[in-house]
Amino acid sequence: MSTDNSHGAIRSAHVSHHFKNATQEYDSGKQGIWLFMVTEILMFGAILVGYAIFHHLYPEMFEEGAKSLDWRMGFINTLVLIFSSFTMAISISFVQRNETKKAAMALATTVLCGAIFMVIKYFEYSHKFHLGLYPGRFLDVAKVGAEHANLGMYFGFYYAMTGLHGIHVLVGMGLITWLLIRTIRGDFHAQYWLPVEGVGIFWHIVDLIWIFLFPLLYLVG
Amino acid sequence: MAATHAHGDNYINHEKGLWSWLTTVDHKRIGLMYMITVMFFFLVGGIMALLLRLELFAPNAAANVGGVLKNGDVYNQVLTYHGAIMVFMVIVPGIPAILGNFFLPLHIGAKDVAFPKINLASWYCFMAGAALAILTFFFKKIDTGWTFYTPYSIKTGTATVMMVLGAFIMGMSSVLTGLNFIVTVHKLRAPGMTMHRMPLFVWALYSTAILQLLATPVLGITLLLLAAEKLFGVGIFDPALGGDPVLFQHFFWFYSHPAVYIMIIPAMGVVSELITTFSRKVIFGYTAIAYSSLGIAAVSFFVWGHHMFVSGQSETAGILFSFITMLVGVPTAIKMFNWVATMYKGSISFDSPMLFALGFLFLFAIGGVTGIMLATLPIDVHFHDTYFVVAHFHYVMVGGTLMALMGGFYYWFPKMFGKMFNENVARLSFVFIFIGFNVTFFPQFILGAMGMPRRYFDYIPAYEQLNKISTVGSWLILTGFLLGLWAIVQGLRKGEKAPMNPWNSKTLEWQTPSPPPHDNFNVEPIVTAGPYEYR
Ligand code: HEM
Ligand SMILES: [Cu+2]
Numbered sequence: 001m002s003t004d005n006s007h008g009a010i011r012s013a014h015v016s017h018h019f020k021n022a023t024q025e026y027d028s029g030k031q032g033i034w035l036f037m038v039t040e041i042l043m044f045g046a047i048l049v050g051y052a053i054f055h056h057l058y059p060e061m062f063e064e065g066a067k068s069l070d071w072r073m074g075f076i077n078t079l080v081l082i083f084s085s086f087t088m089a090i091s092i093s094f095v096q097r098n099e100t101k102k103a104a105m106a107l108a109t110t111v112l113c114g115a116i117f118m119v120i121k122y123f124e125y126s127h128k129f130h131l132g133l134y135p136g137r138f139l140d141v142a143k144v145g146a147e148h149a150n151l152g153m154y155f156g157f158y159y160a161m162t163g164l165h166g167i168h169v170l171v172g173m174g175l176i177t178w179l180l181i182r183t184i185r186g187d188f189h190a191q192y193w194l195p196v197e198g199v200g201i202f203w204h205i206v207d208l209i210w211i212f213l214f215p216l217l218y219l220v221g
Numbered sequence: 222m223a224a225t226h227a228h229g230d231n232y233i234n235h236e237k238g239l240w241s242w243l244t245t246v247d248h249k250r251i252g253l254m255y256m257i258t259v260m261f262f263f264l265v266g267g268i269m270a271l272l273l274r275l276e277l278f279a280p281n282a283a284a285n286v287g288g289v290l291k292n293g294d295v296y297n298q299v300l301t302y303h304g305a306i307m308v309f310m311v312i313v314p315g316i317p318a319i320l321g322n323f324f325l326p327l328h329i330g331a332k333d334v335a336f337p338k339i340n341l342a343s344w345y346c347f348m349a350g351a352a353l354a355i356l357t358f359f360f361k362k363i364d365t366g367w368t369f370y371t372p373y374s375i376k377t378g379t380a381t382v383m384m385v386l387g388a389f390i391m392g393m394s395s396v397l398t399g400l401n402f403i404v405t406v407h408k409l410r411a412p413g414m415t416m417h418r419m420p421l422f423v424w425a426l427y428s429t430a431i432l433q434l435l436a437t438p439v440l441g442i443t444l445l446l447l448a449a450e451k452l453f454g455v456g457i458f459d460p461a462l463g464g465d466p467v468l469f470q471h472f473f474w475f476y477s478h479p480a481v482y483i484m485i486i487p488a489m490g491v492v493s494e495l496i497t498t499f500s501r502k503v504i505f506g507y508t509a510i511a512y513s514s515l516g517i518a519a520v521s522f523f524v525w526g527h528h529m530f531v532s533g534q535s536e537t538a539g540i541l542f543s544f545i546t547m548l549v550g551v552p553t554a555i556k557m558f559n560w561v562a563t564m565y566k567g568s569i570s571f572d573s574p575m576l577f578a579l580g581f582l583f584l585f586a587i588g589g590v591t592g593i594m595l596a597t598l599p600i601d602v603h604f605h606d607t608y609f610v611v612a613h614f615h616y617v618m619v620g621g622t623l624m625a626l627m628g629g630f631y632y633w634f635p636k637m638f639g640k641m642f643n644e645n646v647a648r649l650s651f652v653f654i655f656i657g658f659n660v661t662f663f664p665q666f667i668l669g670a671m672g673m674p675r676r677y678f679d680y681i682p683a684y685e686q687l688n689k690i691s692t693v694g695s696w697l698i699l700t701g702f703l704l705g706l707w708a709i710v711q712g713l714r715k716g717e718k719a720p721m722n723p724w725n726s727k728t729l730e731w732q733t734p735s736p737p738p739h740d741n742f743n744v745e746p747i748v749t750a751g752p753y754e755y756r
Contacts, residue, residue, distance in 0.1 A: 017740075018332035018409070028335045028408040035400045035434060043438040046472060047446070050457055053468065061463075136454035136462050150463030156455030160446060 026194055033198040037205050040168075044209050047164070051157055051216065064147055065154030066218060068133060073124050074218040077117050081207045084113030088176070088200045091183075095193045100183060103196075107180040110203070114173040121166055128155075135159045161213055168206045175199045231639070235739040246337035247739060251344055252323030253637070258348065259311055259319060265355075266306035267702070269299050274661075274695040277688050281679045296678035297364035302355075304367030305384070309391050310351050312622050313480065316487035317398060317433075318347070320629050321426045323637060325402060327730035327737060328420045330411025330746040335404040339397050346394035354387030366676060368473060369444075371458040371466040375451045382451050385444040392437045392444070395483075399433030402426050411729075413748035420728045420752040421497075421510050425490025428514035432479050432486070432521065440476030443469065467532050474525035482521045484618060485585075486514050488625030489556055492578045495628050496560045498726045499575035500567030503753045506559040513552035520549050530601045539598050546596035553589055557582070572724070573647035577628025580655045584620025588613060591666065606676075609669025615662045627654070627705065634712065635719030639736040642712030650704035657697025664691045728752045 019025040055062050091106035132140030139152035146152075179199055182188060188196055232249045242250060276290045290296045322340065326333055334340050357363055357380035365374040365381065374381050406419070406427050419427075447469065449455045456462030458469045489510075497504040504510065526534060526542030560582060569575065591613040595601050604610060634642055664687040669675075673684045680688065722731040729752075733742050 016337075018337065024408060028404050031407060032336060032339075032400055032404045035403060036396075039396055039400075039434055039438040042435065043442045046439045046442045046475075050446075050468060050472075053465075054457070054463075058463065134453075136450075136456035136459065138454055150456065152454070153456035153463050156449075156453075156457055156462070156464075159453065160449055160455050160457070164442075164445070 022191075029194045029198060033201050037201060040202075040205055041209075044161075044164070044212075047157075047161055048212070048216070051161070054153065054157070055220070058148065058150065058153075061148040061151055062154055062220070065151055065158065066220065068128070068131070068144075069158070069218045070124065070127075071218040073120055074214050077120050078210065078214050080113050080116050080120070081210050084110045084117075085204050085207045087113065088203045091179075092193060092196050092200055095183065095188045095196050096190055098190045100186060100189070103188070104180060104183045107176055107183060111173050111176050111180065114169050114176070117169055118166065118173075121162065158217055161217065165206070165209055165213060168209070172199070172203050172206050175202065230738055231734065231736040232739050233638075233736055244341075246333070246341050248322050248326050248334050248337065248340060249637075249737065249741075251340050252319050252321075254344055255314065255318040255322060255347070258344075258351070259315055262306050262310040262351065266303050266311060267699070269303040269306070271695055271699060272299055273303060274692040276678060277680070278692040279689070280682055280685060290678065293678045294364065297366075297676070298358075298362040300676060301362075301364050301366050302358060305354060305388070307618075308367055308480075308484075309354070309388055310347075312484045312618050313395060314347060314391075314398075315484075315622065315626050316491060316629065317402070317426055317429055317483075318344075320422075320491065320626070320633065321402065321487060322398070324633060324730055325405060325423060325426055326409070327636075327733065327741055328423045328728060329406065329409065329414050330729050330742065330748060331405060331409035332740050332742075333409075334401045335409055336401050340401055343394040343397035343401070346390050346397065350387045350390030350392075350394060352387075353390065354384050357383045357387070368477070369447060369469075370473075371447065371450070371469040372460060374447060375459060379451075382448045385448045389441055389444045389448075392441050395433050396437045396441075399430035399437075402430040403434065406430075411746050411748055414729075415748075417508070417511075418748055418751050419511075421493035421504065421507065422487075422490035424511040425486050425493070425514050428518045429483050429486045431515075432483050432518045435522070436476045436479035436483070439472060440480070443472040443476065446472075467529070467534070470529050470532055471525070474528045475522070478525040478528065479518070479521040481614075481617070482517055484622050486517060488581065488585075488622040489514065491625040491629035491632075492560065492581050493556075494726075494728070495574050495578035495632055496563050497753045497755070498632070498724050499572060499578070500564045500569050501725075501755050502563055502567040503751075503755050504559065505562035505565075506555070507751070507753070509555050510559050513555045516552035516555075517549060520545070520552070524549060524596075527596050527601070530598055531605050543596055543598040543601075547593065550589070550593055557586065572631075573644055573651055574628045574632035574724075576648060576651045576655075577624050577631065580651065581621060581624040581628065584616050584624060584655075584658065588616030588618075588620055591616065604669055606674055607669035608665040608673045608675055611675045612662045612665035612669060615665075620658060620662075624654075627651075632724070633730075634709070635723045636730055636735045636737070638713060638716075639719050639734075640712050640716030641719050641723065642708045642716055646704055646708035646711070650701050650708060653697050653701030653704060655701075657694050657699075657701055659694070660697055661691050661694030664688075664694075727754055 015022050015025050019028070087106045087109040091103045091110065094103035094106060132143035133155055134140065134152070135156040135158070136152040139146065139155060141151070144151065176199060179196055182195070232247055236245070242254065245251065272289060273296070276288070276296055281288050290299060322334070360383070361378045361380040363378060363380040363384045365377060369381065369385060406423065410419070446455065446457055450458050454462065457464045458466055460466055493504060493510055524542060524546040526538055527546045530539050530542070591609070595604060595610065595613055631642065631647055668684055668687050671684065673680055719735045721733070721735055729746055729748070730737070732746060
């Protein structure tokens with residue numbers, strides 16, 4: 001098996017049989033991950049288009065809705081996610097330097113940040129349920145004292161967008177836990193880190209999407 | 222061939238047992254698994270089609286076969302399942318998942334697709350989504366038609382959510398296949414296999430994969446929102462909550478119009494292979510055909526509004542969409558003329574795959590021209606939601622895609638199984654399908670022009686004669702497919718051993734034994750010329 005590649009002495013043992021060398025495998029994997037991210041962005045993109053259309057149609061209603069969100073919670077969550085992106089990124093460089101223990105610590109922190117994010121989300125959601133701020137037709141108009149008849153739609157968007165994002169956070173946490181186990185087992189090292197990088201890209205995109213959602217939902221209005 | 226492999230070792234007997242198939246990561250085996258499942262769904266969808274046609278044999282008032290489906294409710298359900306099964310489980314996955322999976326790596330001299338495990342996962346996604354969708358039939362049936370238009374879909378029965386999730390999961394399968402193909406084309410080509418030496422089928426699959434990747438996520442979110450609308454009443458599509466049901470149509474067609482090209486571009490790829498092989502001539506205008514696929518893919522994103530001329534969208538939008546839709550004709554015509562130019566002065570042999578390719582040319586031309594007619598705004602206002610539309614899309618989807626799938630299947634059958642099929646039965650099958658198809662669907666153009674609406678289970682006596690003819694046609698098609706099945710089964714059971722290259726083709730897959738070994742090529746091929754060096 002050929003060993004020529006730009007990453008120095010990559011052990012050929014990791015190369016699946018249908019690839020010529022580790023470089024080809026690495027490049028393919030990375031391209032695959034990026035293409036998958038394109039689909040994620042398009043998926044969220046469509047819902048953002050819907051948001052933009054209705055925001056244009058009912059600006060006051062979106063304003064009223066945004067008022068009932070607590071921007072401080074959203075802001076804390078933004079910070080938590082940005083920090084987790086950072087720990088995710090350094091975990092890769094630790095793996096590349098064979099510092100397995102530190103890499104594991106960084107990954108564990110990332111999962112923890114994801115968990116904090118979800119806990120805060122949980123408090124936000126349950127507070128809203130308490131106030132009767134349900135999506136769409138379930139919105140408790142009397143209890144909420146809504147000024148706009150269709151305020152439920154705003155919360156429809158709110159729950160749809162944050163809910164879909166939340167599912168992605170949960171999936172990301174699952175993937176990072178899987179990375180953590182494999183890192184502790186010693187699967188990743190200076191010659192092989194593609195899965196860590198791949199999940200990392202996914203996690204960054206999930207963060208990035210939040211960075212769009214936060215101002216749109218909490219601040220614009 | 223070099224004897225690195227024990228003689229007779231191929232992908233079919235490389236490992237044994239059902240389990241080895243269910244866990245295989247060999248793209249060829251996965252292609253066959255798709256083949257079996259898609260054929261099964263085609264059978265189910267086909268039986269439903271026959272029932273629908275039987276119902277329409279006569280107006281219900283007459284005491285005869287009209288009335289098999291008892292009433293309009295059952296008719297609407299069967300119609301919905303027929304459409305959804307044929308679109309999402311047969312025509313969309315058909316060529317890429319069966320022939321693409323099997324031949325794309327062989328075409329470019331790769332050992333497998335870039336992500337074999339994801340390839341297997343996408344088959345399981347497909348099966349899971351299909352199972353979910355079909356199971357709704359046994360709980361609470363769905364009757365929205367395959368387009369799931371709001372607000373009806375959020376008001377009718379509860380099966381919408383399950384059905385839509387099924388379609389979502391099948392969409393994921395489609396995305397994974399597309400992603401796999403793109404990376405495979407970019408990264409796994411054999412030495413010397415430049416992009417411009419790739420067979421046109423690969424170019425077609427590549428363009429399709431881009432479409433799958435860009436369009437399907439939009440359908441995904443649309444379906445999720447529809448499910449959320451139904452379960453949680455989010456209000457985005459529900460007019461009662463200030464939402465916009467037409468937005469659903471915009472989202473839906475933003476996927477589903479490109480999706481019709483997801484269905485047809487691979488077919489065009491197959492036809493390019495067939496025409497050049499059976500004309501024994503270099504394909505005329507290789508680059509034009511290759512890039513026109515990309516062109517069609519690009520334009521397809523800007524024309525979705527032609528499904529919505531009468532939806533209440535603005536007149537300006539209608540005019541614009543009408544105009545842009547016409548542009549699709551340009552790259553399509555480029556292909557047509559190139560195929561005809563390839564055949565001109567070629568030494569054409571009318572083997573059964575070529576018959577299907579010619580059938581494609583004829584039927585797709587009619588489908589395309591009627592498409593242009595429908596794209597003309599004032600004409601569509603008259604024809605919208607009539608049988609004219611039904612005839613149009615059957616000409617392109619069945620006459621186009623399915624014909625190409627059959628042609629491609631016969632063409633590559635010897636490579637896939639190492640056996641020959643019965644050529645005479647295959648030709649007879651073509652004759653029945655081709656004639657039956659026209660008998661079934663041509664009258665529907667006339668019915669549509671006469672004003673018969675689509676999706677109705679009954680009609681006035683004035684439409685009876687043509688409907689009778691149409692139903693009889695469906696029996697001819699049935700006969701054709703049964704003959705085809707027989708040719709295949711007999712071929713598998715007692716076909717003679719196929720040579721390596723029975724049609725004297727020039728593309729790479731014919732340079733390896735039939736059936737191919739587990740690793741595709743015993744010696745890694747080195748490519749030194751284009752794919753069609755005939756003369
Ligand atoms: C190439 C393969 C094609 C396929 C598979 C296809 C498929 C379809 C399908 C399934 C529908 C009906 C959708 C529904 O259920 O309402 C449809 C309608 C339509 N098609 Fe095509 N089509 C193709 C090509 C074209 C082309 C080339 C044009 C125009 C240049 C075109 C123009 C239209 C129009 C305007 C309608 C809407 C008719 C109406 O509902 O009033 N199609 N097509
Ligand atoms: Cu269309």
